[in-house]
Amino acid sequence: MALPAGRLGTFPGGVRNALLIGALVALIVVLTLGFRRDPHDIRSAAVGKPAPAFDLASLDGTGRVSLQQHSGKVVVVNFFASWCVPCLEEHPALVRAWERYRTSDVVLIGVLYQDSVESGRSFVRRLGTTWPTAIDDDGRTAISFGVFGVPETFFIGPDGIIAGRHFGPIDEVTLIRGIDTLRRRP
Amino acid sequence: MSAARAAILVCLLAVAGAAIFAAWPSPAGPEERVERIVSELRCPVCQGLSVADSPSESARGMRDLVAKRVAEGRTDEEIRDEFRRSYGDWVFLSPATDGPTVLMWVLPLALLGFGVTLAWSRARGPAAIAPEPAPAALEQLRARVAREEAADL
Numbered sequence: 066m067a068l069p070a071g072r073l074g075t076f077p078g079g080v081r082n083a084l085l086i087g088a089l090v091a092l093i094v095v096l097t098l099g100f101r102r103d104p105h106d107i108r109s110a111a112v113g114k115p116a117p118a119f120d121l122a123s124l125d126g127t128g129r130v131s132l133q134q135h136s137g138k139v140v141v142v143n144f145f146a147s148w149c150v151p152c153l154e155e156h157p158a159l160v161r162a163w164e165r166y167r168t169s170d171v172v173l174i175g176v177l178y179q180d181s182v183e184s185g186r187s188f189v190r191r192l193g194t195t196w197p198t199a200i201d202d203d204g205r206t207a208i209s210f211g212v213f214g215v216p217e218t219f220f221i222g223p224d225g226i227i228a229g230r231h232f233g234p235i236d237e238v239t240l241i242r243g244i245d246t247l248r249r250r251p
Numbered sequence: 252m253s254a255a256r257a258a259i260l261v262c263l264l265a266v267a268g269a270a271i272f273a274a275w276p277s278p279a280g281p282e283e284r285v286e287r288i289v290s291e292l293r294c295p296v297c298q299g300l301s302v303a304d305s306p307s308e309s310a311r312g313m314r315d316l317v318a319k320r321v322a323e324g325r326t327d328e329e330i331r332d333e334f335r336r337s338y339g340d341w342v343f344l345s346p347a348t349d350g351p352t353v354l355m356w357v358l359p360l361a362l363l364g365f366g367v368t369l370a371w372s373r374a375r376g377p378a379a380i381a382p383e384p385a386p387a388a389l390e391q392l393r394a395r396v397a398r399e400e401a402a403d404l
Binding site for chain 1: 296311312313315334335337340341
């Protein structure tokens with residue numbers, strides 16, 4: 066029997082095996098990390114940074130709503146729209162949280178997102194929203210907060226830093242926990 | 252130089268030339284700049300689409316903001332940074348060229364280099380062929396093959 070004249074492989078067996086094992090391990094690591102993440106849960110880049118300042122027309126037409134006027138307080142900014150069904154679902158939780166904290170150093174601000182003023186006014190009137198609400202008519206405030214959709218809620222500490230963000234309809238427990246954590250901060 | 256080597260060299264030069272030509276910055280007007288930037292930005296609502304391709308209100312708002320910033324005289328990088336501050340690197344359809352995502356850029360190039368090296372070494376022809384084993388080793392191998400063939404029978 067004649068032996069082949071050429072090489073039996075480009076790489077020595079050890080190197081080839083090491084490359085294959087390395088590629089396999091890399092694939093497993095990538096897939097494991099990828100499957101552990103919820104694809105809908107996109108981390109907000111705004112958290113940990115100073116809250117973008119805004120000064121918007123109030124939805125009821127009586128004046129302005131600005132973040133600066135509540136400096137030093139815990140501020141919860143809730144982006145909502147009248148066409149958004151989850152916003153309707155979370156509304157009772159916002160009402161209860163507002164009733165609980167409205168006389169304290171906590172401010173809740175609703176920001177109307179991609180909606181008409183008429184629809185927004187009808188929404189807050191129908192549901193009995195009593196906290197300050199504002200119109201983000203050109204969407205700049207939502208962009209500056211890095212809003213992905215509504216409802217989306219941001220927790221801002223007395224230091225003006227965005228401490229947390231909740232995407233989707235928020236519940237009362239999450240609201241209270243978020244607010245109390247910020248109020249307890251020295 | 253063998254014909255195969257010359258062909259590989261020509262292909263590499265052509266790819267490099269095309270890449271340089273494509274990446275060469277060209278002076279662009281405000282509208283081109285807006286189009287270029289919004290085509291790089293990911294729509295936060297549609298997520299799979301660029302701001303340029305998305306018909307959503309969010310995308311329209313982002314496009315308007317880009318146009319405003321261009322009109323104000325901001326540089327492309329300043330405008331990108333503004334969106335990066337709000338949405339992070341996620342907002343760019345192309346992964347960032349720093350941090351861990353640099354692997355996404357480097358790995359294909361490394362694989363390309365590996366493939367080119369492999370093709371190059373194969374195209375080198377007879378010079379790349381390993382030397383014949385020593386006569387004693389050859390005899391040992393032949394004896395082993397004979398033993399294994401006998402065992403198979």
